[in-house]
Amino acid sequence: TLALKDKIVLITGASSGIGRAAAQQFAEVGAKLILVARRDERLQALKRELEEEHKVEAHTVAIDLQDLQKVSALVPELPDSFRDVDVLVNNAGLALGKAPVHKNDISDVATMLDTNCKSLVLLTQKVSEGMVKRNGGHIINVSSIAAHEHYAGGSVYCGTKAFVSAFTNAMRHDLVGTNIRVTAISPGAVQTEFSNVRFKGNDQAAHSVYAGIIPLTADDIADQIVYAATRPSHVQVGEIISYATYQASPTNMARVL
Numbered sequence: 001t002l003a004l005k006d007k008i009v010l011i012t013g014a015s016s017g018i019g020r021a022a023a024q025q026f027a028e029v030g031a032k033l034i035l036v037a038r039r040d041e042r043l044q045a046l047k048r049e050l051e052e053e054h055k056v057e058a059h060t061v062a063i064d065l066q067d068l069q070k071v072s073a074l075v076p077e078l079p080d081s082f083r084d085v086d087v088l089v090n091n092a093g094l095a096l097g098k099a100p101v102h103k104n105d106i107s108d109v110a111t112m113l114d115t116n117c118k119s120l121v122l123l124t125q126k127v128s129e130g131m132v133k134r135n136g137g138h139i140i141n142v143s144s145i146a147a148h149e150h151y152a153g154g155s156v157y158c159g160t161k162a163f164v165s166a167f168t169n170a171m172r173h174d175l176v177g178t179n180i181r182v183t184a185i186s187p188g189a190v191q192t193e194f195s196n197v198r199f200k201g202n203d204q205a206a207h208s209v210y211a212g213i214i215p216l217t218a219d220d221i222a223d224q225i226v227y228a229a230t231r232p233s234h235v236q237v238g239e240i241i242s243y244a245t246y247q248a249s250p251t252n253m254a255r256v257l
């Protein structure tokens, strides 16, 4: 799509899952990528792949998004040719554990709040400053169906995603009257490393999340992100909520396959 040719797209959590798939799909349509994640080796491999296969430029930033000083410094430290971000994809986020509220692990709680909420707010502030000056841009926040439908063992994760959705909708008010678009993408069951992270390497627990259904894929969600980003400039997609077909909520899946 011509609309994204040479546009600068910054993606957090770009080394795996939805973020990685989004980087590949944006590269396919000729965007320049800023890839942000912790794992530098994976970022370097992805950068090489995108540059070789799609002939686009990519810049990597290997930081832990929990480090708010590094998040603050991210935009000022970008090379000049990457500084004017056109599309910000706040994709990085995680769930840790499924503890009930009276047993929440406070260190897990802090990691979820820092990554899913605090760092997203800070990076959005830093990138949107430039977007407001240039009067244009698109902020795409990856939320979850967990923002809308809450479940036992998800008090903090669901809370962080409800935050992401509310933050997204409120900032649309702040930015109304500008050419900046604001979108939330709220997926259901997507098979990525999400559940391996949530269950801390208990692969059987992770696997059972998707048992008996055909889960969404990272590419399915990347497709929605690129869809939102490629609408004509007068069209602002507010939110895309999607489920696996054999899923009706985070906890209601027909495991019949």
Ligand code: 8X3
Pocket (backbone or CB within 6 Å): 143, 144, 145, 146, 154, 187, 188, 189, 190, 249, 250
């Ligand atoms: C999606 C995963 O289990 O909260 O974020 O629906 S879940």
